[in-house]
Amino acid sequence: MTYPQVGKGFFIALEGGEGTGKTTQAGLLVEALRGAGQDVVHTREPGGTEGAEAIRKLLLDPPAGGWGIRAEALLFAAARADHVDKLIGPALAAGKWVVCDRFIDSSRAYQGHAGSLGDELIRQLHLAGSTGLRPDVTLLFDVSDVNVAERLMSRDRGRSDAIGGRDPAFHARVREGFRNLADGDDSVIIIDGNGAPELVHRSVMAALKPFLEERD
Numbered sequence: 001m002t003y004p005q006v007g008k009g010f011f012i013a014l015e016g017g018e019g020t021g022k023t024t025q026a027g028l029l030v031e032a033l034r035g036a037g038q039d040v041v042h043t044r045e046p047g048g049t050e051g052a053e054a055i056r057k058l059l060l061d062p063p064a065g066g067w068g069i070r071a072e073a074l075l076f077a078a079a080r081a082d083h084v085d086k087l088i089g090p091a092l093a094a095g096k097w098v099v100c101d102r103f104i105d106s107s108r109a110y111q112g113h114a115g116s117l118g119d120e121l122i123r124q125l126h127l128a129g130s131t132g133l134r135p136d137v138t139l140l141f142d143v144s145d146v147n148v149a150e151r152l153m154s155r156d157r158g159r160s161d162a163i164g165g166r167d168p169a170f171h172a173r174v175r176e177g178f179r180n181l182a183d184g185d186d187s188v189i190i191i192d193g194n195g196a197p198e199l200v201h202r203s204v205m206a207a208l209k210p211f212l213e214e215r216d
């Protein structure tokens with residue numbers, strides 16, 4: 001899957017279930033890249049543009065009755081289409097780095113695998129919405145269920161959004177879905193996210209080192 005207008009920038013997505021440290025690590029990564037003099041766009045999904053942030057609100061705080069899994073997958077695809085069209089695509093075309101907190105692999109793990117829509121359907125939606133754009137590198141944070149539960153307890157204190165608040169069996173399927181995605185795809189790098197933030201950050205920089213050297 002390609003995005004023909006793009007070629008010069010470098011696109012990194014951070015993926016994993018709730019509480020695996022994506023947002024923490026995205027911040028540390030952006031700081032490190034900017035410190036090294038790179039022009040970096042730091043963004044997140046769902047969201048990143050005004051339209052996509054409006055869809056984010058619909059997804060995370062849905063109208064009474066919630067969304068069915070198909071409507072949910074379409075809303076994610078629509079938010080991503082706007083995000084790629086207005087922010088990510090132009091940034092990459094201008095030669096910038098893009099660091100994105102969640103991208104297409106979250107849809108594959110949550111709606112495709114845990115939500116049982118299947119990978120092919122999610123890929124088709126992504127092809128229609130965002131010409132199938134893939135990150136150059138996807139960092140997949142894997143953290144034990146015990147550590148995730150502890151972190152979410154202290155971060156959220158029992159409050160979670162419509163997707164984060166689903167039952168543990170759903171989140172176990174999400175984790176399984178993410179792990180499956182890494183199989184046979186060299187652009188997906190699994191990072192052990194169990195250590196302290198600085199330690200995990202070092203693993204991130206070590207994983208990216210070959211790409212950083214290539215772009216120097």
Ligand SMILES: Nc1ncnc2c1ncn2[C@@H]1O[C@H](COP(=O)(O)OP(=O)(O)O)[C@@H](O)[C@H]1O
Nearest residue numbers: 017018019020021022023024151155195196197
């Ligand atoms: N390596 C880590 N060790 C311990 N706590 C962490 C670590 N990384 C993040 N946290 C904390 O765990 C919670 C979830 O991290 P966060 O970055 O928000 O995860 P995500 O964005 O994947 O949901 C936050 O309160 C954060 O401060």
Ligand SMILES: [Mg+2]
Nearest residue numbers: 022023024101
């Ligand atoms: Mg986060």
